[in-house]
Amino acid sequence: xAKRVTTWILRFIKKTMRRLKEDTKDRIVAHIPEIxxxxxxxxxxxxxxxxxxxxxxxRNHQLLFLTKEYRKNMxxxxxxxxxxxxxxxxxxxxxxxxxxxxxxxxxxxTPNTALAQLIIQEAHGLYHKGIEHTIATVRERYWIPKLRQxxxxxxxxxxxxxxxxxxxxxxxxxxxxxxxxxxxxxPFQHTGLDFxxxxxxxxxxxxIKLYGCIFTCTVTRLIHLEIxxxxxxxxxxxxxxxxxxxxxxPKTITCDNAPTFLxxxxxxxxxxxxxxxxxxxxxxNREIEWRHTPY
Numbered sequence: 001x002a003k004r005v006t007t008w009i010l011r012f013i014k015k016t017m018r019r020l021k022e023d024t025k026d027r028i029v030a031h032i033p034e035i036x037x038x039x040x041x042x043x044x045x046x047x048x049x050x051x052x053x054x055x056x057x058x059r060n061h062q063l064l065f066l067t068k069e070y071r072k073n074m075x076x077x078x079x080x081x082x083x084x085x086x087x088x089x090x091x092x093x094x095x096x097x098x099x100x101x102x103x104x105x106x107x108x109x110t111p112n113t114a115l116a117q118l119i120i121q122e123a124h125g126l127y128h129k130g131i132e133h134t135i136a137t138v139r140e141r142y143w144i145p146k147l148r149q150x151x152x153x154x155x156x157x158x159x160x161x162x163x164x165x166x167x168x169x170x171x172x173x174x175x176x177x178x179x180x181x182x183x184x185x186x187p188f189q190h191t192g193l194d195f196x197x198x199x200x201x202x203x204x205x206x207x208i209k210l211y212g213c214i215f216t217c218t219v220t221r222l223i224h225l226e227i228x229x230x231x232x233x234x235x236x237x238x239x240x241x242x243x244x245x246x247x248x249x250p251k252t253i254t255c256d257n258a259p260t261f262l263x264x265x266x267x268x269x270x271x272x273x274x275x276x277x278x279x280x281x282x283x284x285n286r287e288i289e290w291r292h293t294p295y
Contacts, residue, residue: 007053065110265290
């Protein structure tokens with residue numbers, strides 16, 4: 001938008017120059033050489049005129065902000081030089097690459113200025129690009145020091161980006177992990193527990209459903225897997241019996257509130273003997289502490 005407005009201003013200046021003396025015209029053209037590239041007839045502006053307006057904006061910006069002292073401070077890092085349009089550019093090291101000339105030697109723009117803000121706004125564009133994409137678009141033509149900081153600030157204040165990217169509410173700070181997750185202990189002394197789904201398998205020419213029961217050590221992250229035919233309490237306690245036989249008796253078991261787990265905890269803690277004698281001997285009277293979510 002600023003480029004088009006500047007182009008119309010250049011057209012107006014060129015139109016008002018008709019009645020001026022030739023030496024006055026020459027002084028104006030020497031000060032604003034882009035006037036030669038615009039038309040003074042009533043028609044829509046074209047691409048070359050927009051480019052002339054862009055160069056006029058950049059030159060005016062550099063005259064105001066790119067002072068001699070400022071250029072001297074960045075001689076070693078950015079190596080500024082004047083191109084044939086009298087615009088200051090940064091001398092890069094990509095001269096032998098296939099990139100276009102603007103990308104090889106980008107135009108220098110002072111940070112935290114109105115023009116820098118307009119360039120970032122144009123790069124962010126109608127598609128509301130992310131931070132990295134916006135930075136890459138800006139650096140196709142311009143070099144703005146501290147660009148990432150300015151782009152991050154602009155994107156964070158963009159209403160549409162905030163609408164789609166911002167959290168609906170601020171998440172609370174994470175609390176410390178429970179002791180059974182961080183204190184040294186024997187493998188599977190503190191165990192996490194859950195069921196997971198498995199594909200069907202074929203047995204005696206019929207397809208049956210299987211489930212997996214995963215036991216994981218909360219400290220070492222070791223895992224122990226058992227296969228069960230159903231989610232019944234009997235199948236689960238048999239899986240728990242096999243786990244205890246191989247890994248030892250856990251001190252705590254942490255799981256969700258699945259009905260099977262709730263009933264198993266109730267049976268073990270209340271010593272309900274509604275199970276087979278062999279299973280009861282293995283899993284009952286173990287003094288296992290059950291913890292259910294939220295814990």
